[in-house]
Amino acid sequence: xxxxxxxxxxxxxxxxxxxxxxxxxxxxxxxxxxxxxxxxxxxxxxxxxxxxxxxxxxxxxxxxxxxxxxxxxxxxxxxxxxxxxxxxxxxxxxxxxxxxxxxxxxxxxxxxxxxxxxxxxxxxxxxxxxxxxxxxxxxxxxxxxxxxxxxxxxxxxxxxxxxxxxxxxxxxxxxxxxxxxxxxxxxxxxxxxxxxxxxxxxxxxxxxxxxxxxxxxxxxxxxxxxxxxxxxxxxxxxxxxxxxxxxxxxxxxxxxxxxxxxxxxxxxxxxxxxxxxxxxxxxxxxxxxxxxxxxxxxxxxxxxxxxxxxxxxxxxxxxxxxxxxxxxxxxxxxxxxxxxxxxxxxxxxxxxxxxxxxxxxxxxxxxxxxxxxxxxxxxxxx
Amino acid sequence: xxxxxxxxxxxxxxxxxxxxxxxxxxxxxxxxxxxxxxxxxxxxxxxxxxxxxxxxxxxxxxxxxx
Numbered sequence: 001x002x003x004x005x006x007x008x009x010x011x012x013x014x015x016x017x018x019x020x021x022x023x024x025x026x027x028x029x030x031x032x033x034x035x036x037x038x039x040x041x042x043x044x045x046x047x048x049x050x051x052x053x054x055x056x057x058x059x060x061x062x063x064x065x066x067x068x069x070x071x072x073x074x075x076x077x078x079x080x081x082x083x084x085x086x087x088x089x090x091x092x093x094x095x096x097x098x099x100x101x102x103x104x105x106x107x108x109x110x111x112x113x114x115x116x117x118x119x120x121x122x123x124x125x126x127x128x129x130x131x132x133x134x135x136x137x138x139x140x141x142x143x144x145x146x147x148x149x150x151x152x153x154x155x156x157x158x159x160x161x162x163x164x165x166x167x168x169x170x171x172x173x174x175x176x177x178x179x180x181x182x183x184x185x186x187x188x189x190x191x192x193x194x195x196x197x198x199x200x201x202x203x204x205x206x207x208x209x210x211x212x213x214x215x216x217x218x219x220x221x222x223x224x225x226x227x228x229x230x231x232x233x234x235x236x237x238x239x240x241x242x243x244x245x246x247x248x249x250x251x252x253x254x255x256x257x258x259x260x261x262x263x264x265x266x267x268x269x270x271x272x273x274x275x276x277x278x279x280x281x282x283x284x285x286x287x288x289x290x291x292x293x294x295x296x297x298x299x300x301x302x303x304x305x306x307x308x309x310x311x312x313x314x315x316x317x318x319x320x321x322x323x324x325x326x327x328x329x330x331x332x333x334x335x336x337x338x339x340x341x342x343x344x345x346x347x348x349x350x351x352x353x354x355x356x357x358x359x360x361x362x363x364x365x366x367x368x369x370x371x372x373x374x375x376x377x378x379x380x381x382x
Numbered sequence: 383x384x385x386x387x388x389x390x391x392x393x394x395x396x397x398x399x400x401x402x403x404x405x406x407x408x409x410x411x412x413x414x415x416x417x418x419x420x421x422x423x424x425x426x427x428x429x430x431x432x433x434x435x436x437x438x439x440x441x442x443x444x445x446x447x448x
Contacts, residue, residue, distance in 0.1 A: 264402035
């Protein structure tokens with residue numbers, strides 16, 4: 001087996017791992033409110049979302065074989081840069097999952113690639129204008145647009161249905177919430193699984209395994225769809241808890257308005273070619289759902305924590321991407337990439353073990369919010 | 383040098399507001415209709431729900447058309 005082939009295999013495995021974390025990190029986007037309001041049982045919600053993500057991955061197959069397109073010079077993208085960028089995105093996804101913070105996987109991946117490119121090719125290979133227009137401005141606008149739509153939507157929902165009997169209202173909005181959450185899941189599969197398909201296709205082209213004209217191999221489509229669906233089914237319960245219980249206490253009318261807002265903002269932004277982060281849109285919608293209901297409380301401390309995480313996503317992922325690239329280059333060849341990959345696996349395993357101490361799962365994800373992402377550890381008096 | 387496509391942004395904001403708020407309002411009016419107990423109310427409610435379903439189908443079309 002040649003060094004190039006080993007490098008390609010490691011890149012593909014890393015890309016699929018990133019796809020998996022993308023899935024479990026973003027389950028919350030579609031299903032957190034449905035779980036919080038009891039519209040769906042937790043396990044049913046993640047299973048439904050997983051199936052829809054899988055289906056969504058096959059809906060549109062116009063895969064762009066790019067990574068950080070318009071942000072870094074395409075000539076600077078090598079297999080090692082792609083690998084280091086994926087490690088940067090992966091690390092940020094895992095850290096934010098551990099702390100239960102919804103965060104954009106796309107921005108994390110871009111950050112990782114930017115960091116690796118900076119070290120590989122210097123500052124001239126990074127397009128500052130692209131970074132501002134593709135990442136920074138959308139990161140500010142996405143939650144604001146969603147807050148606006150969800151606030152008005154929630155207010156109207158409560159005003160219009162104030163005379164509808166409680167049983168009909170709750171049942172009706174539960175059904176509506178399941179429908180709108182399903183649409184968000186489908187859109188997520190369409191957008192995010194294709195991102196991984198694009199990265200793997202790019203790696204295959206760079207290695208000379210396929211040509212630009214060959215298109216994305218079917219096995220890449222199936223593997224990417226399976227990875228994101230598996231990640232979604234595992235369920236990032238820590239993030240689901242923060243989005244469903246931490247930002248505000250959600251009732252079914254609010255959940256419906258939030259999901260309708262998320263689906264509409266995501267799909268209109270896709271249609272008009274102004275892509276916005278699904279995570280930031282969904283978080284904005286939940287905040288809007290809190291603001292739109294009279295006397296509802298938004299926990300601004302939790303929202304501020306997310307805001308800070310979004311601010312440092314790019315530099316933090318870039319730092320890890322740069323370190324991963326530097327380490328791989330220092331050791332050199334396929335061995336360098338294998339060593340960095342092993343270090344990433346050890347880091348993920350340690351984080352997983354640490355998370356077991358304060359585990360959040362389907363059984364306690366809806367416990368009362370006590371000021372932090374993990375539920376209260378109730379101890380039996382001795 | 384323009385950092386943001388103002389035209390696309392404006393369209394996204396207006397379409398999101400109309401679509402998101404519109405679907406929430408239509409669904410709510412649908413619930414009012416079906417809970418009214420009158421035939422005309424149920425029919426009007428049914429029409430509202432059909433419009434919501436049409437909105438969902440439009441969303442799926444946008445995904446396919448991407």
